[in-house]
Amino acid sequence: MRASKYGIIFLFIAGLISFFPVLTHAEQSIKAYYFYNETCSHCHEEALFLDSLKDEYEELDLVLYDVVASEEARDLFDSVREAFLKKNAMTPFLVIGGTAFIGFSEQTETDIRQTLTRYQSEQYVDVVAKIIANQPLLPGDIEEIRFSPGDFVTLPIIGTVPIDSLSLFLGAVVLGFVDGFNPCALWILIFLISLLIHQRDRRRMWLLGLTFLLTSALCYFIIMTAWLQIAFSIAGIIWIRVIIGLFAFVFGLLNLFRYYKNRKDPVGCSQGDVTKRMKIQERIRHLIAEKNLLFAMVGIAILAIGVNVIELSCSAGLPLLYTQILAYNDLPAFLYYVYILVYVFVFLLDDILVFSGAMITLRISGISARYSRYSHLVGGIIMIIIGLLLLFFPNIILFS
Template identity: 35%
Template structure:
């Protein structure tokens, strides 16, 4: 052993020999000694006289702190996932975390908000702390930050990775004058609602009846009667349409979210959209989703009944019935966009009254074009009717939108998710 060898060499020296003066170790020698004997041993056997024990203890303490800091940094990042079974965007979010786990050291904890009341309560508490009003699944908690929803190609995916890597900055909330704090991550679904509701409002079936009604009312040159009767038609039509969309919504809520249902509805939307686009190029030929010619005489008769009413209250009652009947007749003509929209709404995991708030927003936008035409007719007393060319253009627009949404439901449903 090295220790034993050193001991025997020392006893072989003459007793009278004075020990030679030891020169301070050179920097090169000190480094070599530290490298071969270790940090602690180098401190005792290779130190020069100018290094105090207090400095050595300080160096050891610094080394220990650095070691603990490195260990903490290298610890797995905890990611809490709040999801529910049968949720396609929850599955997409978990797949994304699986990909990130190959790049980062992650501890992924999954909570089912349907099965666990504690998980729901914790998620609500986190949302209240983060001032998040609308909760959807999946939701993620990373380094104490809440990320609501998942969009593979959008902000939520980028924010999740940024939080995991420790580089995220919470810039999703902005303060708008007269509005207050707005979370920009939640703007996608409201904007989608406005766009689809606006396009659906130009449905040629409902618009044809309204314009025909106004062309008859204008003969009375009574703006008050036009406003009351026409306004009743627009409002009752909107309420009937709301009930129709609520029925679609509840069908999807009961049926649940499933990939086969998405594909089936997407294919139906593609077929309906294709028929509408066909009507632009070959109007009146082959299959068409319009108000049947056989139903038009009955509508004309009801419109005349409105006109023949002597009292305004009678006219209002008659036009309210007309609005409901027209909405029932045109269900085949108008079913496409409401069905696709309510499916997208369910896919985005909106909860409770939020569903009906979105439907109300949709209907308000849906009624805007009818209200605008009514206002123009009252001001100008115009007898303009919906001509074939105008109807074909409206069918082309609504058909193209349906085609795009249907294809997205079939091939890229994640593109219709907002977080």
């Protein structure tokens, strides 16, 4: 009986001893686990900053993990990201105690200093040490960075978001705007309007036109959402970033070639020959002439879906590229879909303006094919720039 008591006491003490390296205090060293890769420019900047902190914080013990050179480091990185619910986060990635710091900026320097100062006098849990020791994490082990009000920005409709996300909002606006000047869809919309304005029934005009626009928006949103789910599964694979960069660069060159090839084309769309365009026009005439409004709306919706499939090949990957950029950034789940909605809204904005203006004035005063053809030129230049950034300066385009 006495031996049994001693055994229980021994196991209890052993458990406490195994727990001590994980639950630390100011008197011990403060371990900082730094995940990086050699091709990351911000990683080098943060490494220099962390080295400079050693004089300021003598307790700091920096542990380095190159996630490219070491498979063991890469596996640990995956486990740490999963623990912090940051599965899509990229390097640089720093963990001190229960706090993770993703990316590097002047604000990151302030956050790291504040955390180290706090841990000098407070008890904290070494989360990475627990992961390495295969110990279960508790809900209170993970801490959030204590932001100040200046670290957030308020956007119209979206509300308050981290300031780093602002670049994603601007990216949605710029890429969506360029993608919107797509000659493959514009010529069909303008032809549709040219038939609608001769209808006597204004209600029918609006319903058929809005059916085309809303179906286009829904179709584009569904396609981009599906691409986003695929992008999530491959975002953490470094060579995928290289492939996406090459894709963007090559299709950027293809867009420039399309602009040069179709610079004299009155339509500006290289997808499909004249015969196919005439068939589409004949189909639109038939739908507009359909007396049953419901049948006409269904037909217009089906036509819009087909047009969007053609349009995706004409856009040469701008929506695909934006969803890939989204996947590389760690955001609240709802924000991914908000940014896609922003992209789709801006993408359709020119169509909405052209259609609304025509319905109100009963005149077509939209964007000419000459301007829509410039979308290939501008889109090509943007994709080449993004491709080069993904290949050689990834941290500039991966906003997190």
